[in-house]
Amino acid sequence: MREPTFTDQVSAWSELTGTVFSFLVLLIALATWRTARQALRASRDANIQTKRDSIEQTRPYVYAEVVPSLAGSPNWDVRVVNVGKSAALDLRLDYSDWPERPDDIAQSVRTFFTTARTLAPGSSIRAMWRLESGPDSQFDDGTVAAGLGKNGRITVAYRSSDLEAPHYSDDFHVMVEDSGLWPIPEAGPSGHRLSGDKLAFYRLGQSIARAIGEQRR
Known part of the structure; x- marks a missing residue:
């Protein structure tokens, strides 16, 4: 080699x-x-x-809550609000505890819930949820409450115009008796020293003040 x-x-x-x-x-x-x-x-x-x-x-963001009624205590309204930045399309709601025999108020809420609608951003819908007769009184049919319950769950379902995330669904609990003491707008002094037209005008002002206070909830 x-x-x-x-x-x-x-x-x-x-x-x-x-x-x-x-x-x-x-x-x-x-x-x-x-x-x-x-x-x-x-x-x-x-x-x-x-x-x-x-x-x-x-996205749209819709929530539902049961709050003291514009009709005054001890009544209750359901309030549906879109706090999102776009419209909620085909909005429908459901309630977990529908009564077997719904009265006029319960039926009106069911119609409201099952009717598809569009809820614009920043807008809300309010409907009567429950009427109570008050202490030591009752309605003409002998009952002390009408409408829907103080507990349960409201389901909110809707869609967005954004094809990337078209559908949304959320549950919100009805907790009338589990939310502490509900504040009610102050109506002012009773006006017992007034009479006639002055008293009527004063009570009108009280009603307006209460209504404005409730709308701010």
């Missing part, structure tokens, strides 16, 4: 250098590809989060 010549040595070193260089280029390419993939994934995740944030910021 002959001794390698200088040319053979140079050729061998060149091949080794080429192999090492190719290997380094491969490593650099692999690292670049991994970096690019991570950057692409981060960019995609950022775009998804941005889209989600945009949806959350512009």
Whole structure:
């Protein structure tokens, strides 16, 4: 076997250098590809989060609550409000504890709940929920309450015009007796020293003051 010549040595070193260089280029390419993939994934995740944030910021958001009635104590109204930034489309509601034999008030609420409607942003709908006869009294039919219950669950379902998140559904509990003492707008002094037209005008002012106070709930 002959001794390698200088040319053979140079050729061998060149091949080794080429192999090492190719290997380094491969490593650099692999690292670049991994970096690019991570950057692409981060960019995609950022775009998804941005889209989600945009949806959350512009979506409709409807809630329902049972509050003291504009008709005065001890009656109750149901209030449905859209506090979102866009219209709630095909809005429908349901109640968990419908009575077997609904009276006029319960039937009117059921019609209200099952009729699809559009609720614009910042707007609300209010309807009578429950009437109570008050202490030591009753209605003509002998009952002391009409309408729906003091407990239960109201389900709100609607859709958005945004195709990325078209449908929403939320549950809200009716907790008339589990929400502490409900504040009622002050009507002012009784006006017992007044009479005639002055007393009638004073009571009209009391009614207006109470109504304004209730509307701010």
